[in-house]
Amino acid sequence: MDVLWDPFVQSAFMQRALVAGIVIAIATAVVGTITVLRGMAFLGDALAHGVLPGIAAALLIGIPSVVGALAGAAVMMGGVAAISRRTRLSSDVAIGLLFVGMLALGVVIISRSDDFAGSLTDILFGEVLGVTWTQIAWQAGVAVAVVLLAWLLRRPMLLMAMDPDQARVAGYRVGLIEAVLLGMIAITVVASFVVVGALLVFGMLLAPAGAAALVTRRLGSMMMVAAAIGIVSTYVGLLLSWHFDLAAGASVVLTAVAIFFIVAIAQGLMPSRRPHPEHAS
């Protein structure tokens, strides 16, 4: 069975990639679960793209890319809130516009840099095989923060997903919690883009959580199953990329998406555990 372990024993960069992938799988499972339950997938995707110009600008002026990414995420969030509040357009139009605008801005900024093609590919699709222990350390910090916040805010977050009015009447500070939630999505996206890239991080947010939603009944178990799927995807994806010389980040995301479809199809073949809506009068 050396085929299954050798890459991670022999190669230091594969070890780091595996550790980084596992850390990110945990953070994205937690945040992805909330995103999926809230029906905020499109916003998560937009955020992932929103960080791009921030990272690009940071590279250009020589500040840490994390700072730039957070700034990009903040601009994206602020833009969505402002457009939805001030115009009659629904938030999906605002998100869609900013999404494309930020992506284009990112590419324009990167095109000013000397090493255009290389850095663009890294930012969009990740450079998991080049991840450093320093990066892993701060990714681990993000994962811990996200897990703690989700544990602390699990009640209002579940109520807000089911019925925001109830959350308000129950006395939870819905606006503040909403802002914390958006912040959690933003820092997770920022922490993850090194591993799977700004374009593919969306897959890690949605695929494991989506698959977990099909087989679990509770918030906590959904997060744990999503994390397990993310970790398996990381391991399988890295292994495939090593043996078949494939792009590492993309292989990880592809594995996660494949697991989602396998679970969804298996669900379809099984007797339904939920009656259809006509059961309800």
Add this chain to the structure above:
Amino acid sequence: MSAAIECNGLAVGYGGHAVVGGIDLALGAGQWLAVIGTNGSGKSTLLKTLAGLIAPIAGTAAVRSADGSPDRATVSYLSQSHEQGFLLPIRSRDVVCMGRWPARGLTGRLRGDDQAMVDDAMGAMGITDLADQPLGTLSGGQCQRVHLAQALCRRADVLLLDEPTAGLDAASRERYLAVMDSERARGSVVVTATHDVREAQRADLVLVVAERVVACGPPGEALTAEALAQAFGVVISDATGPVVIDPHHGHDHHHGPGSPHVHGPAPGHQHEH
């Protein structure tokens, strides 16, 4: 525990536009106000305003502890529609348990007495047997009882229930009315929105609304044929009192035995709101 609701010159609505104005109310502990009117008459908007979900357009709406403490009274709110399509097949009992969360803060574990209150509320609504059923598998009436149990187990000072009897069968309706009696005995202030005259007749006070206050007072004074005609359009009476034909619901709301056979208004006769 006691609470009070006081509204002075209250106008409620959305986006600066009042749906109903000129509401003056004073409710004390143990009193039940039924707000009656058609869909779009403003009764849900009034409940949302009392719940603090939307701001008054004009006037004041105070929901406070009657013992003089400045804290807002604890409020339990049952909304008119429930999200039944929630992604996770969350168990009915877990949904009811959410009613105890406000009492335990963000992370406090539910204690034995919380569990007892949940069991009591589920028993009162007759859903003890449904405890392990996922919410999404329940019928509309069962789902409504789960949400009612959630609102009840909160043990709030003020209960704001928007169409609590929607989808309930006769037996569940009786359970609900019994619960209303015990809630009032407990000293809570209850406000319900309904389009059911028979239910409103059980309340202490009735507010008849039709985009304005048509009548307000004890059921005997407020639920006159004239007021109901203004609110609903079509009213007939039988030996037991007025029977309303609500053109917006397309069926009569006389639920007692021996109700006269009545026909709703001709198609196309609709109030625009």
